[in-house]
Amino acid sequence: MAITDINEFAHLTDNDIEALGRELDEIRRDVEESRGHRDARYIRRVIRLQRSLELGGRAVLFGSRRRPAWVAGTAMLSLAKIIENMELGHNVMHGQWDWMNDPEIHSTTWEWDQTGPSEHWKRAHNYSHHTYTNIVGMDDDVGFGILRMTRDEKWRPINLLQPVANVILAAGFEWGIALHDLKAQKVLEGVDPMQWNSAPNKEFAIKIARQVGKDFVLFPALTGRAWKHTLTANATANLVRNLWAYAVIFCGHFPDGAEKFTAEQFETETRAQWYLRQMLGSANIDAGPVMGFLTGNLSYQIEHHLFPDLPSNRYPEMAVRVRALCDKYDLPYTTGPLSRQYLLALRTIHKLALPDRLLKRTSHDAPETSSERKFDATGSRIGEALRVDPDTGRRRGLLSALRAHADARVQRRRAGRRPAEVI
Amino acid sequence: MGLKSWIEAPAARVAGSNRSVANLVRGAVTRLTTPLLPDDYLHLVNPLWSARELRGRIVEVRPETADSATLVIKPGWGFDFDYQPGQYIGIGIPVEGRWHWRSYSLTSAPNVDHRLISITVKAMPEGFLSSHLVTGVPSGTVVRLAAPTGNFALPEPPPEKILFLTAGSGITPVMSMLRTMDRRGDLPDVVHVHSAPTEDAVMFADELERLSAAHPSLRCHVRHTRSQGKFELASLDEVCPDWRERQTWACGPLAMLDEIEQTWEREGIAPRLHLERFAVSRADLSGAGGTVTFGRAGKAVEADGATTLLEAGEKAGVLMPFGCRMGICQTCVVPLASGHAVDLRNGKEHSEGERIQTCISAAAGDCTLDV
Ligand code: FES
Numbered sequence: 001m002a003i004t005d006i007n008e009f010a011h012l013t014d015n016d017i018e019a020l021g022r023e024l025d026e027i028r029r030d031v032e033e034s035r036g037h038r039d040a041r042y043i044r045r046v047i048r049l050q051r052s053l054e055l056g057g058r059a060v061l062f063g064s065r066r067r068p069a070w071v072a073g074t075a076m077l078s079l080a081k082i083i084e085n086m087e088l089g090h091n092v093m094h095g096q097w098d099w100m101n102d103p104e105i106h107s108t109t110w111e112w113d114q115t116g117p118s119e120h121w122k123r124a125h126n127y128s129h130h131t132y133t134n135i136v137g138m139d140d141d142v143g144f145g146i147l148r149m150t151r152d153e154k155w156r157p158i159n160l161l162q163p164v165a166n167v168i169l170a171a172g173f174e175w176g177i178a179l180h181d182l183k184a185q186k187v188l189e190g191v192d193p194m195q196w197n198s199a200p201n202k203e204f205a206i207k208i209a210r211q212v213g214k215d216f217v218l219f220p221a222l223t224g225r226a227w228k229h230t231l232t233a234n235a236t237a238n239l240v241r242n243l244w245a246y247a248v249i250f251c252g253h254f255p256d257g258a259e260k261f262t263a264e265q266f267e268t269e270t271r272a273q274w275y276l277r278q279m280l281g282s283a284n285i286d287a288g289p290v291m292g293f294l295t296g297n298l299s300y301q302i303e304h305h306l307f308p309d310l311p312s313n314r315y316p317e318m319a320v321r322v323r324a325l326c327d328k329y330d331l332p333y334t335t336g337p338l339s340r341q342y343l344l345a346l347r348t349i350h351k352l353a354l355p356d357r358l359l360k361r362t363s364h365d366a367p368e369t370s371s372e373r374k375f376d377a378t379g380s381r382i383g384e385a386l387r388v389d390p391d392t393g394r395r396r397g398l399l400s401a402l403r404a405h406a407d408a409r410v411q412r413r414r415a416g417r418r419p420a421e422v423i
Numbered sequence: 424m425g426l427k428s429w430i431e432a433p434a435a436r437v438a439g440s441n442r443s444v445a446n447l448v449r450g451a452v453t454r455l456t457t458p459l460l461p462d463d464y465l466h467l468v469n470p471l472w473s474a475r476e477l478r479g480r481i482v483e484v485r486p487e488t489a490d491s492a493t494l495v496i497k498p499g500w501g502f503d504f505d506y507q508p509g510q511y512i513g514i515g516i517p518v519e520g521r522w523h524w525r526s527y528s529l530t531s532a533p534n535v536d537h538r539l540i541s542i543t544v545k546a547m548p549e550g551f552l553s554s555h556l557v558t559g560v561p562s563g564t565v566v567r568l569a570a571p572t573g574n575f576a577l578p579e580p581p582p583e584k585i586l587f588l589t590a591g592s593g594i595t596p597v598m599s600m601l602r603t604m605d606r607r608g609d610l611p612d613v614v615h616v617h618s619a620p621t622e623d624a625v626m627f628a629d630e631l632e633r634l635s636a637a638h639p640s641l642r643c644h645v646r647h648t649r650s651q652g653k654f655e656l657a658s659l660d661e662v663c664p665d666w667r668e669r670q671t672w673a674c675g676p677l678a679m680l681d682e683i684e685q686t687w688e689r690e691g692i693a694p695r696l697h698l699e700r701f702a703v704s705r706a707d708l709s710g711a712g713g714t715v716t717f718g719r720a721g722k723a724v725e726a727d728g729a730t731t732l733l734e735a736g737e738k739a740g741v742l743m744p745f746g747c748r749m750g751i752c753q754t755c756v757v758p759l760a761s762g763h764a765v766d767l768r769n770g771k772e773h774s775e776g777e778r779i780q781t782c783i784s785a786a787a788g789d790c791t792l793d794v
Contacts, residue, residue, distance in 0.1 A: 028768060040520030051464055095753035101515075103476060104463075107753040108778055111458035127746030127754050211455040218455055247602050271749075307750040308751055 001258035001363055001371050002136050002152050003280075004033060006273050009259070009374035010280065011380070011397040020329055021272025027321050031310050037101055042313045043105060046087055054080035057237075077237035084113045084243055086296025087312060089147035093122050095309040116178030117207045120200065124184035130308050134253075136280035140254065142260065144169065144180050148352045150260045151363035155355045156324045162353035166346075173242035173249075178204070207347060219420065244294070247342055251285050253303030254345035255374050256367040257334035258283045278305035279326070284335035285317070289336070292316065302333065330397030344368075378405050430659040434460065435641075438475045438501035438570070445474070447501075462500075473498030477568040479514075482539065484562055487626045491545040491592065492557045493530060498540060498568060506571035506605040507579070509596040509672070509699075511570030513776065514553065516560065522567060523552050524776025527631050528596035528674075528699070529571060532603040543626060545592040547761065547774045567665055575672065575699035577603065582670040583611050586663055588683060590675030597672060598627055601634060601641075610638040614663040618646040618654050618675070656686050667692050674699040706763035706772045707788035716791040717741045718760050730782040732764060732792060741794060743781060750783040757781055762790025 003009045005016065007058035057076030089112030091097070097105045111118045124140070132138035135154045143149040146169055148159045169176045182204050183193070191198040215234040222229040252258075259280045262376065269277070279302055285291070287299035292315075298304055300315035303322055310318070326333040336344075348368040357368070364373040373379070379400040388398050427443075433453035437460065452461040466473035466620055471480055479502070482494040496514075498504075506512075512529055515522040528544040530611045532701060534540070546557040548560045577600040587597045587753045594617055604610040621623040644662050659666045667690055673683045676753045680698050687696040710728030715735050717723065720742070726735035733755055736743040746754030750768060756778050765787040766780075772787060773779045783793070 032769065036519040036521075038520070040517070048467055051459075051467055055464060093753070095756065095780075098753065098756070103525070103778075105727055106778065108756050113458060120751070123755065128753035128791075130751055131747040158701070206456075210454070214455060214457050222455075274749075309753065389456065409550065 002262050003371045004264045005372050008354045017272045021275050024275050031314050034366050039311050050083040061233050062223050064233050065226045070229055074233040074236050078240040081241040090296050091312045096311045114174045115208050115211050117203045120181035124181040150369045159353050162264050166349050170246040173246040241308045248295045248298050250345040251341035254346045255341040256285045272379050285338050330395045330399045331401050346409040378408050430574045438477045475502035479568050481564045493541050493543045507576035508599040509576035510571040510573040512571050515567030530595050530598045532606050543595045565660050582671045584668050586614045586669040587615040587672040588673040592736050593675030610640055613641045616644045618648050620649045621647050670695050672697045713789040714787040715786050718791050718793050726786050728785050732784050748782045755782045758793040760791040760793045762788040
């Protein structure tokens with residue numbers, strides 16, 4: 001079972017968590033109060049860059065029968081789509097720029113360059129995913145309803161196809177998201193999923209027609225004899241964007257250390273515990289400014305989940321403070337290079353394709369899913385964990401407990417491997 | 424749906440939608456620029472080349488008095504210069520990265536040739552935006568505009584006998600009317616009584632003099648209240664004995680307008696009176712709440728300062744959008760059409776023209792939501 005008691009898991013008392021919550025509130029307030037001209041200029045520049053890249057890319061593709069033009073145009077278009085979806089669309093629709101009071105850069109009016117209508121996405125993502133983050137059964141983003149990403153979900157034979165499903169999801173990520181959001185929208189509106197002419201279906205159809213029409217019919221047609229090359233260029237740009245978005249999302253949510261929770265945990269949750277759940281449920285990617293920008297600053301997934309509506313260009317500075325808090329409360333701050341985070345996610349995808357009896361560890365104590373009962377073996381509980389380390393003067397909490405737990409495992413394994421010596 | 428309207432459809436909501444050729448092109452090109460409009464790309468080159476939203480550029484800031492200035496604005500595409508003198512516009516001004524929204528009377532005459540409009544702003548004590556406009560806004564600033572509206576307007580043709588009663592910056596809409604009649608060279612019998620604290624504080628003093636000199640049918644009575652005392656309505660019989668027969672336009676402080684309204688009602692000539700109330704509504708941050716009106720639903724409800732607007736709406740049976748109900752998802756955002764609201768999390772104030780998260784905002788005085 002995933003985490004049922006977040007206090008116990010985090011090795012924090014109610015008071016600790018409230019204090020942590022207040023410190024996080026303070027970060028929020030500081031950023032809110034210092035939003036201003038510089039931030040506004042930032043987002044305008046990004047918009048300008050994105051639109052110039054898109055215009056440039058489309059223009060260059062008029063010459064796409066020549067290979068260098070095809071490559072350059074495709075690269076520009078891919079980049080434009082990535083920036084539009086990640087740093088612009090995703091963040092604007094989170095309301096990160098609503099404070100500017102500019103109707104053109106506002107969560108209520110932005111429509112993004114993806115097959116799914118913004119309206120559907122906002123409902124499924126901003127609301128469902130960000131409110132019920134990582135609660136198994138409530139947050140449909142845990143595996144997107146296609147992949148089994150936690151042991152809390154029962155294994156079914158179809159899960160054997162998970163490796164294939166994963167590749168398809170990656171390549172057609174925008175479609176996966178769009179269909180996932182469409183389903184959520186239908187549930188919300190209470191329309192019969194089989195009714196073909198329902199309002200969500202119609203919105204979806206119109207958006208698809210526009211998106212597909214633009215990239216696969218109109219622009220190729222406009223470039224005349226180069227139409228085939230334009231078509232492949234546009235398809236490639238969409239594919240590149242899909243793969244990138246997929247990779248970033250998976251690295252933010254599915255590496256080891258991004259915890260899952262049970263509905264029981266949610267039912268009694270306080271605001272401060274909500275914060276803690278966001279912290280423990282997300283994972284960052286180590287990224288410099290350029291990579292950070294290309295991920296739409298979702299390399300700061302932890303900060304994004306704590307403060308989804310604060311401007312993305314502020315995540316790096318917030319990260320410094322959040323990290324310091326993790327240190328102070330001895331909580332893990334899950335981060336790593338893109339390649340490692342992705343490989344961890346990939347490992348989970350492949351591992352959980354198999355039935356439970358082939359898996360060694362339990363749903364209380366596995367790299368990808370764990371719960372407070374993980375510590376039963378080492379006997380690490382809140383009471384004793386709150387002790388301060390006599391040598392270092394540091395608080396000993398979850399991070400220390402996790403380390404002790406890992407050490408114990410290693411020792412057990414060593415002991416198991418060398419029975420002769422033990423005897 | 425005909426072919427033409429199908430092509431135009433994506434551009435149907437842009438500001439300049441009365442010009443159908445432009446929108447035909449815009450609609451057609453939108454198929455390529457979707458999900459954006461062609462305007463979104465054009466305004467990268469020139470911010471005024473967009474009719475997605477009305478915009479303008481401040482081309483001149485002209486001081487009028489020590490604490491007032493005229494902003495001359497060149498509107499971008501889609502602006503309708505066919506407004507009526509006396510109407511006001513909404514204007515959005517960027518300060519520290521944030522757009523602030525206010526309404527001001529146009530002081531220019533409807534003027535198709537010069538393609539310019541003007542508003543005159545008086546710095547109000549505590550009015551941070553008006554002070555900014557008077558002293559701080561540089562020429563070249565791009566502003567957002569809302570189409571001219573309001574029924575405080577001069578009909579066409581103007582009535583034969585007119586009385587203007589103004590005080591302070593209440594002269595601004597009347598200035599537009601005077602200029603319009605002057606431009607047309609047809610200024611009927613007009614009596615204008617204007618009050619300002621001192622001689623220096625009279626906006627447009629020179630122009631009023633010039634107009635009276637040019638038009639014998641215009642009589643201006645300017646009163647300096649600090650030295651001459653307040654203009655008493657009782658003395659109207661002296662300056663304008665036939666005031667009861669005139670169409671009257673009055674604009675100024677609320678107390679003055681209330682008095683005028685009562686007098687005209689008492690005299691039974693209320694239909695001849697036109698009032699413009701520039702109630703600078705202030706946020707009521709006492710936490711007492713206010714009446715929340717739901718514009719589109721046509722409902723209203725009393726809400727205290729602790730009830731969220733979302734709850735208030737739901738209680739009144741309005742279909743309110745919502746998601747997380749805790750301020751993180753932005754599902755519940757709706758435009759604040761008038762009045763003020765306050766963010767319960769941090770006490771930040773929101774005013775007319777902003778979009779607010781109803782799940783974490785409460786009424787700060789009376790307000791209207793566009794739902
Ligand atoms: S309902 Fe989610 S922000 Fe208001």
